[in-house]
Amino acid sequence: MNYEYKEEFRKELVDWFDREKRDLPWRQTTDPYKIWVSEVMLQQTRVETVIPYYKRFLEKFPTPEIFAYAPQEDILKTWEGLGYYSRVRNLQAGVKEVVETYGGIVPDNRVDISKLKGVGPYTAGAVLSIAYGKPEHAVDGNVMRVLSRVLHIYDDIALPKTKKIFEEAVMELIDPHHASSFNQGLMELGALICTPTSPKCLLCPVREYCRAFEAGDAAQLPVKTKKIKMKNLFYKVYLARDKEGRYLMEKRGDSGLLANMWQFPMVEMKEGESPLEKLSTRYELEVASSSNAVISFKHIFSHLTWHIEAEVVEVDAKSAKKFFLPAQIEELPMPVPMLKIWREIK
DNA sequence: TAAACGTGGGA
DNA sequence: TTCCCAAGTTT
Numbered sequence: 568m569n570y571e572y573k574e575e576f577r578k579e580l581v582d583w584f585d586r587e588k589r590d591l592p593w594r595q596t597t598d599p600y601k602i603w604v605s606e607v608m609l610q611q612t613r614v615e616t617v618i619p620y621y622k623r624f625l626e627k628f629p630t631p632e633i634f635a636y637a638p639q640e641d642i643l644k645t646w647e648g649l650g651y652y653s654r655v656r657n658l659q660a661g662v663k664e665v666v667e668t669y670g671g672i673v674p675d676n677r678v679d680i681s682k683l684k685g686v687g688p689y690t691a692g693a694v695l696s697i698a699y700g701k702p703e704h705a706v707d708g709n710v711m712r713v714l715s716r717v718l719h720i721y722d723d724i725a726l727p728k729t730k731k732i733f734e735e736a737v738m739e740l741i742d743p744h745h746a747s748s749f750n751q752g753l754m755e756l757g758a759l760i761c762t763p764t765s766p767k768c769l770l771c772p773v774r775e776y777c778r779a780f781e782a783g784d785a786a787q788l789p790v791k792t793k794k795i796k797m798k799n800l801f802y803k804v805y806l807a808r809d810k811e812g813r814y815l816m817e818k819r820g821d822s823g824l825l826a827n828m829w830q831f832p833m834v835e836m837k838e839g840e841s842p843l844e845k846l847s848t849r850y851e852l853e854v855a856s857s858s859n860a861v862i863s864f865k866h867i868f869s870h871l872t873w874h875i876e877a878e879v880v881e882v883d884a885k886s887a888k889k890f891f892l893p894a895q896i897e898e899l900p901m902p903v904p905m906l907k908i909w910r911e912i913k
Numbered sequence: 914t915a916a917a918c919g920t921g922g923g924a
Numbered sequence: 925t926t927c928c929c930a931a932g933t934t935t
Contacts, residue, residue, distance in 0.1 A: 609931040616921070616930085650919025653934080687933045707931045727914065754931055763929070764924075794927090795916080824918070868919060903920065 570739055576717075576776045577742040577749060583772035584752030587759070589614075592621050599673035599698035600631050600662070606693045607658050607685060611651060614758070620649055631671050635663040643827060643900035652828060652902075657685030675699045688734070696746040704737035705750045706730055709757025715789035716761060716779035725793040761785075797872055801836040804877040804905075805846050806912055807854075813890035815850060815882070816899065824868070829899040831877070831908065843880070853883040862911050866904040877908045 588594065591614065593605035604624060608617045624645055628634035634642070639656065646655040661683035665673055673694065674680040681691045692705030711724045711733050718736060722729040742749045760767045766785050768774050779785040807815040819828050832850055834842040847854050862877040884890065891899070893913060901909065 606931065611918090611930055611932060612920080613922075613930050648920075650921090651932090653918070654932090657933080685933065689932055693931070705931085708929090709931065751931090758931080793915095826918095866919095868917095870917060870919095 572776050573740055576740065576773055577745070579772045579776075580752040580756065581742055581745045581748045584748045584755055588751070588755055589759075592618060597698050599675075599694055600665075601625060602698040603662075603673060603686075603690070603694050604658070606690045606697075607654050608649065610654060610690075612649065616649070620646070631662045631666050631673075634659060635666045639827060640898075640900060644898070647900050648903060648906070652826060654685060656827070660684040661686055673698070675701065677703060688730070693750065696750045700746055702738075702741050702743040702746040704734040704741070705754075706733045706737060707754060709754040709761075710737065710750075712763065712789050713753050713757045713761045716766070716785045717773065717777045719778035719782065719788075721788070721790050723792050724789045725791050795870055797867075797870065799872050799874060801874045802833045802876070803836055803842040803846075804830075804875055804908060805832050805834070805843075806877065806879045806908070807832060807846070807850070807852060807882045808879060809882055809884060809890055811890075811892075813892050814896060815852070815884075815888055816891050816896065817889065825902045827900075828902045828905075830901065830905045836876075846880070850888065851885040852888075853885060855881040855883060857881075862908055864904075864907065866907070873904060875904060875908070877912075879912060 593601060596602070605617070605621055608621055608624070627641075627645055628637060637659070639659070642655050642659055643652060646652055664683055665671060669679075674683075675695065677691050677695060680686055680694060681688070686694075689705055689707050692703040695701040695703040696705055711730070714720065714733050714736055715724065720732060722732055724730075737750075737753075756771070756773070760771050764786070768777070768780050768785055771777065771780070774780045777785070779788055815832055816829050817832060819825050819830060821827055832846060834845045834849070836842060843854060843857060846852065858879040860879060862875070864875055866873045866875060896909065
């Protein structure tokens, strides 16, 4: 690698960022807790999606102490619709650790901050550089795309081991006195100029130092393989309503998909089986009548697809069950497919 | 290391 | 419609 123009590259990037950066809510603070929250929300999630969640989150949980001891139901409800719900559970565990072990001060070194739940190599570097100004690498998808082009790196960025190459490149290039603007500059460049498709090279502040621009193959980089095969699951979802107009709901398990989120009873559809009978036995219900109002749709997750058929059934509970009034249901954290059903039925 | 883990938007 | 993504981490 040739870092001959390192100083010039740094200056152009940092100056461009300080001049052109978007005015985003988390750029109005250097509070490590708030930066941390923003970085976790931004994982695999678009900026425009995050903005309203970020504001609501900090209104509700303005300090590490308040967030650390909030009921999990509350924190999940605040995260509802954002996806990857383990993020907020890990965040709370990490923040609690900061409150109890570090006196409420987020560690300012990579070793300690990396011990916190949900803080991986990227988030550690992002908080250290943005909140504390430390010259640490923060390599995300943007950074790998930008640097694969600037440095003409053809390694497959889908492979975990490739990230190390980019982390080393950042540590070589980073401006030790402007680490925050340097790291954010790489990401902002990836978001605004050095985009995945049709990069705007003619507007790029560092095209003079870009080997891909020179070679004319920026649009072919980065090299990225990997395609995931999807599984299909078919479910019957029942809105089991009792005489008082309350609905049966259940909380999902504490690990795996949509952990700890609430849902209406679901029965997997299999050939030669009666889903209504399954509902009745599994939840100990007398099913009085089944409506013919059926909602049908599919919900696509990153690695699987739910095919849902939902309907209302009138029931009597044989034993004590968790039935909720509509107003109570609104308070429970639910995943998007359940929200979709509820909004239709309500 | 590969797979799991959500969602909504753009080409 | 289908595919690919968007500021990753955990297991």
